[in-house]
Amino acid sequence: MKTSLVLINPWIYDFAAYDLWSKPLGLLYIGAYLRDCGFDIHLIDCLNVHHPMMPGTTSQRQPKRGLYGTGKFWRNKVPKPLLLKDIPRPYSRYGISPEAFTAELNIAGRPGAFLVTSLMTYWHLGVKEVIRLVRQNYPDVPVILGGIYARLCQDHAVTSSGADYVIADNNALLSLLDNIGLSAPNPIPKATPYPAFDLLSRIDYICILTSRGCPYRCSYCASHFLEPAYSRRDPLEVVEEILFWHRHYGVKDFAFYDDALLVQSDTHAAKLFEEIAKQALGIRFHTPNALHVREISPGIAILMHRSGFNTIRLGFETADFSLHHDLDNKVQTGDFEMAVNNLLNAGFARKDIGAYLLAGLPGQSVDSVVKTIDFVRRVGVMPYLAEYSPIPHTALWDKAVESSRYDLTGEPLFHNNTLIPCWDDSQKKEFPKLKQLVLEARMGVTAC
Ligand code: SF4
Numbered sequence: 001m002k003t004s005l006v007l008i009n010p011w012i013y014d015f016a017a018y019d020l021w022s023k024p025l026g027l028l029y030i031g032a033y034l035r036d037c038g039f040d041i042h043l044i045d046c047l048n049v050h051h052p053m054m055p056g057t058t059s060q061r062q063p064k065r066g067l068y069g070t071g072k073f074w075r076n077k078v079p080k081p082l083l084l085k086d087i088p089r090p091y092s093r094y095g096i097s098p099e100a101f102t103a104e105l106n107i108a109g110r111p112g113a114f115l116v117t118s119l120m121t122y123w124h125l126g127v128k129e130v131i132r133l134v135r136q137n138y139p140d141v142p143v144i145l146g147g148i149y150a151r152l153c154q155d156h157a158v159t160s161s162g163a164d165y166v167i168a169d170n171n172a173l174l175s176l177l178d179n180i181g182l183s184a185p186n187p188i189p190k191a192t193p194y195p196a197f198d199l200l201s202r203i204d205y206i207c208i209l210t211s212r213g214c215p216y217r218c219s220y221c222a223s224h225f226l227e228p229a230y231s232r233r234d235p236l237e238v239v240e241e242i243l244f245w246h247r248h249y250g251v252k253d254f255a256f257y258d259d260a261l262l263v264q265s266d267t268h269a270a271k272l273f274e275e276i277a278k279q280a281l282g283i284r285f286h287t288p289n290a291l292h293v294r295e296i297s298p299g300i301a302i303l304m305h306r307s308g309f310n311t312i313r314l315g316f317e318t319a320d321f322s323l324h325h326d327l328d329n330k331v332q333t334g335d336f337e338m339a340v341n342n343l344l345n346a347g348f349a350r351k352d353i354g355a356y357l358l359a360g361l362p363g364q365s366v367d368s369v370v371k372t373i374d375f376v377r378r379v380g381v382m383p384y385l386a387e388y389s390p391i392p393h394t395a396l397w398d399k400a401v402e403s404s405r406y407d408l409t410g411e412p413l414f415h416n417n418t419l420i421p422c423w424d425d426s427q428k429k430e431f432p433k434l435k436q437l438v439l440e441a442r443m444g445v446t447a448c
Contacts, residue, residue, distance in 0.1 A: 003112040003182050004040040006105075007031050007199075008134070010116060011046040011126035012094040013078065015087065015418040019049065019071050021255030021288050025207045026147065027117040028195035030170060036193050037174070038185030042108040043199040046095035046130065047073055050202040053100040060097075068253045068284060068310065069204030081125065083413055093126070098133065105137050112182045114138075115173075116163065118147035121392070121412035124161065131162040142180055146170060151226060152392045153412050194241055197249075205253035205286075206245045210238045210272065214259035216292075218328035219395035220361065220388060223259045230260065235272035239279075246281055255286045262295035273303035283308050290315030290356050293331055296339035301346035312348065313384070314339060316355040319375035320368045327361070327396070340379050350445050353381040359434060360388040360420040362396065362403035366430040370437065377441035380448065385438050387417035 009024040024045070035041045049063050054074055065071030073094040080091040096104075114134050118127045131143055145163035157166045165176060174184060197203050213227035245251040262269050276283070285304075290313045296304075304312075316336050318324060324331050336355070343353055355376050359369045369385075376383040390400035390408050404421045406414035414421055420428050 002038065002040040002185065004042060004109070005034055005177075005182075006108045006111040006114050007041060007043045008114060008116045008130050009043070009045045009047055010095075010118065010123070010130040012073070012120075012123050013091065013125040013129075014094065014120075014123060014416065015089045015091055017073055017075075017092075017094040019047070019069075019073055021068075021070060021205055021207060021253075021286055022047070023197070023200075023205075023207050024117050024119070024147075025195055025209065025257055026170070027115070028197055028199065029192070030115065030146075030173065031196035031199055032193040033189065034173075034184075035196060036186065036189040039112075039182075041196065041199065042111070043196070044101065044104040044108065044130075045200060046101060046126070048096055048201055049073060051096045051100050052201070053103055054096055068286060081413060083411060084416075084419075087419060089418065093129075095126075101130070101133060102137070105134065110138055111141060113142045113144055113177065113180065116143060116145045116147075118145060118149035118157070120389075120415075121149045121153050122389070122414070122416040124149050124153070124156070124412055127157075127161050135162060144173070144176065146173070148222075148226065149412070152222060156412055194244065197245070203245070203249050203251055205255055206242075206249075206251050207255050207257045208238065208242065209233075209257045210235065210268070211258050211260060211263075215263055216260065216328065216330050217395070218330065220327060220358070220391070222391045222394050225393040227259075230263075232268050235268055236275065238272050239275045242276065242283070243279070243281075246283055252283050253286065254283060255288055257289060259289060260292065261287065261289075262292055262300060265295060265297075265300050270300060270303055273300075273307040276308065277303060277306035281308070284310040286311035287313050289313070293339040294335045296342050298342045298345065301339075301342040301348075304343075305346040305348060309348075310352065312343065312353050314353065314355045314381075316372075316376065317358045317386075318364075318368060319372040320364075323361075323364065323368065337379055340381055350380050350448055351382060354384050355381055356384050356386045357438075358388055359385050359431075360417065360423050360427075362388075362399045362422040364388075364423075366427050366434070369434055373434065373437045373441055377444060380445060382442050382445050383438050385434060387420055388422060389415050389417040390421060391415065 031041045063072035075092045077090050078093045143163045144165045146167045150157045150166050151168045211232040213230035214223040215230050293314050357372050400422050401408045406421050
């Protein structure tokens with residue numbers, strides 16, 4: 001009999017969470033790879049909105065789903081951790097009920113090991129909770145923790161997650177399994193298989209990765225730490241993957257997970273978009289990770305429109321260009337207006353073009369955010385506030401630690417952007433006004 005491995009995507013514990021094309025892509029890649037290595041793979045997705053047991057075992061209301069596969073998660077209010085007791089907002093566990101989770105454990109049976117992933121550093125309570133329940137049911141089965149929290153806060157994960165092993169490098173996984181007596185039955189696969197979306201109970205959309213890493217070095221971003229080398233797939237191979245999901249699973253919505261989708265587009269993204277446009281599949285593309293504004297040439301904008309781009313998010317961050325100079329150097333004066341013009345000329349509607357604006361950065365003033373919202377409003381596209389979350393191993397981390405009244409180094413819960421951890425109380429008081437300005441600006445755009 002094949003050795004089985006159970007992969008777990010944990011719950012989110014937070015003040016808010018929304019399924020904006022969020023799937024555990026890294027875990028699904030690992031699942032596909034281990035399956036090709038000859039293991040029997042079972043997935044427990046705590047964020048499964050289609051879990052068959054949920055409607056019968058909970059008093060929670062069915063989560064509302066939105067357009068293109070996005071929507072709310074199952075949600076259950078839980079007591080706030082003591083450290084966050086002063087935050088005047090309800091705290092919730094997002095995802096399936098613990099009863100549904102335990103039922104999944106029973107269905108999967110006793111595996112050779114549990115592989116748990118992790119994402120945001122401040123979601124570590126979900127990681128800890130799934131590991132606690134796994135231990136309760138299978139105390140002697142090894143638990144391996146990987147993912148972003150495990151890499152960014154490795155010491156914290158080692159001391160507090162309850163996992164037997166915390167891995168910072170997925171390449172080390174096979175040798176770790178080997179060391180604990182779980183050798184791969186098959187030879188190592190030569191090609192990287194498509195991520196195992198087929199393990200999900202339903203595929204609403206597919207997350208696509210055409211490249212890894214990012215050539216930019218923004219001081220607030222951990223991309224370079226997590227993926228030091230920038231590499232790209234053959235664009236025609238990506239086309240094959242898109243066709244595979246569309247033809248075999250009827251998928252219409254695809255979300256690009258790239259950090260730098262449009263960089264050097266003439267040899268990469270342009271080829272991909274051209275080929276997709278030729279096929280006229282009627283599929284839609286979404287970019288929850290921001291696109292680089294300076295890469296949106298007239299030609300790329302036209303190809304994006306022809307190939308089916310539907311949701312466009314631009315990484316604008318701020319209209320304060322001296323701040324750009326200090327933080328990221330990725331946008332120069334005039335780049336944003338040029339990108340928007342190119343998109344409009346290509347046929348996109350203003351309401352489909354969104355711009356992420358960072359707020360809550362250390363040293364950033366409220367007035368600077370107000371001016372940025374106003375700038376985006378005048379350009380005539382949709383502003384989206386992105387509250388800054390301090391991330392270990394980024395260039396801005398030391399400044400964030402210095403400027404925050406929270407113990408960012410000792411407790412990842414304080415990285416939560418809902419806390420706006422690097423602004424003082426007088427700045428935080430202004431935050432509802434910023435949100436209101438954003439809403440008004442968006443209403444102005446949709447009314448056009
Ligand atoms: S461009 Fe985006 S992904 Fe690249 S370093 Fe900057 S924020 Fe990170």
